[in-house]
Amino acid sequence: MKALVCVKRVIDYNVKIRVKSDKTGVETDNVKMSMNPFDEIAVEEAVRLKENGLVSEIVILSIGQDSSQETIRTGLAMGADRGILVKVDDILLEPLGVGKIIKEVCEKENPEMIIMGKQAIDDDCNQTGQIVATLTNYPQATFASELKKNEDGTLNVTREVDGGLETIKVKIPCVVTTDLRLNEPRYASLPNIMKAKQKKIETIESKDLNLDISPRLEVLEVNDPPERKAGIKVPDVSNLVEKLKNEAKVI
């Protein structure tokens, strides 16, 4: 089974996000960037499947600028085999555009499993996996917290849904999106970081794909979340109830 893992380069989760003064977006100059944590989980899952002999080849795909090569390289250092970078100009890509590009790459690569994070921590869209499944007409198993391969080649995927866990069976090729509890990604070891230097990353220009990936949405303004106001201490429960009723007006 060949796995295509889609990874996105995002602002590192440790960085304090700052909105640009003109409110057009967030500061990215000199800001530390990393692989989207959910995508890291996707890479880890693919590598584990490969270590267990269930995946034969892992291809990392990222869509972005040259700098996304670094993100791909991290995936290669974790154990993937090769990478593909689809280069886009500096336009705001939306999940639909990303989905179209992934579909193109799938047609070329024919992976049996397309795996990616359930969402990216920058725009929190939670759409790409579902869109890819729609465009490719593959079954989808989203929010995976456990993944098992069956004898007949199908996958059993446990999903985190409201109120519990649901296990579904999907035929391959399929699209899987990963949830937080699927695994704990490994650190790339020094030997593997050295090996990753030799692995190939192919670059494709998105304009050569002749797709309409222009944005459908217009960002009007980006704002900081409101600052949290200081809390107060209430002396007892009746006081609390009183305040919830009369001040907060929530009960």
Add this chain to the structure above:
Amino acid sequence: MDSTVNIESNHINIKSFVDERIKTFELVLSELEAMSKKSKDYFVKTLTKDNRIDNALLENYQFESHGFAWFETYRIGLRETFNWLIRLKDSNKAAEIDYNILLYSFAEYVSQMRDGIMISQTEIVRLSDIGITKNDFKFADEPNVNELISFGLSNELKKDIVNSLENGIFPNLGLNDETLEMIQDQFRKFTEEEIIPYANEWHLKDDLIPDQTLEKMAELGVFSIAIPENYGGLGMGKIAMCVVTEELSRGFLAAGSLGTRAEIAGELIRLGGTEEQKKKYLPEIASGNILTTAVFTEPNTGSDLGSLATRATLNGSDYTITGNKTWITHGARSDLMTVLARTDLDKKGYKGLSMFLVEKPRGNCENPFPMDGMSGSEIEVLGYRGMKEYEIALDDIKVSKKQLLGEEEGNGFKQLMETFESARIQTAARAVGVAQNALELALQYAKDRSQFGKQIIKFPRIFNKLAWMVMEITVSRQITLFSAREKDNDVRCDIEAGMAKLLAARVAWSSADSALQIHGGNGYALEYPVSRVLCDSRILNIFEGAAEIQAQIVAKGLIAR
């Protein structure tokens, strides 16, 4: 342009301010270089007797010549900080904080060089001590340089630096290499998740770093960095070593110091060992199967290793080793000792010393030395915990002739000296990591703590300290990476490595002290990690060449060079 106006307005563009003054920075560097030559000439003249540097004279002028070592340490530090910024600029990666730090470092260090360098908290070296006059510093009063210094020392600039820190923007490490950046990233993560949450507990309980953590570090390749590929290592060089060491030490000094032992033993064997010894031990050290420990110091010989007394006597095909050793880090949980002992009683000093590779069964806390002829006890210490230090008695230990490093007597000290460059660089990187830890703890506390209705970080006496720390950490890091780069390019760098160790150790201590100060009373509580960092940072000025010895080595090297 009228720069005075510029300085007074709050929003001066630091990037263009510095860009327009690159020539001024270069001028400062060339003036300092000229002064350094003058000072060196002064010492050569003063200390030469019968056409050579006279040791008795050197001792008479110890304070002054060490002052020269510090002056040069500052100068090389500034030069490398300047080169760091230029490289960042060239690759379009220089951020405001990087520019601010460059400017601040020049302003602060040039002022100190002119007015007095604090070589320890109780000793200040003045220009006149090192054969330079105020007149030589006239360039600093010229408008260009003066302007640079006064802006560099301004509150505005320090506030800007700390503003960046508050926003999570730290100075660029200047690695300029994708692979090194990935290494840094991975080890940062490892340290965040596997070291930092436990470090204080290990320290307070005086525990060994757990075996599982050691295993994880071995898997990541920590012990194989410097060992050549044909002996099972990664052959990655000193810069990679520095990156890994700094990150691990940022979590816990002992974590960054585990690699030191592998580094010392690895270098000893790589440079001094026979082919057989290399094949036998290097792959095992690289994989972490064999943990090593350095057994040099004795109760009566620390800095003056040449006078050590442990004896090794050849009887047939075996040596027997007898003597007392002390301060042996990781003495119990280790499998291979590198023991420095005297093989030739007739030769006094360094010449009669040899290095032995002595295998031993691994001990634990209950039974630290399960070997005949070897006993010892733990030395309780302020900090630097996690590996434990021991005093050890060796009583007629039998060691095969084959375990003599290089299978030739009398080379022990020379073999050890060959490892000094690497060990100093690695120790400097440890110090930078500890200082960085102090900075980050202080920053967080200064943001979280409010007094008089304000976050304390808003008070000048607090943000000044933070700005100072990050500035000096940057200079230390850049001089450390510079030595590492030279070493990787096979350029002799013993003096620069010594400077890096000298400066970084002082910076680790002063940063930890300031960080504790920022914590107020809480800093004095064992519960707060900064109290541990203070204890940890103190050792860096003592081992791998105490500050005085390190300054002596640098001074001697500079004057003789």
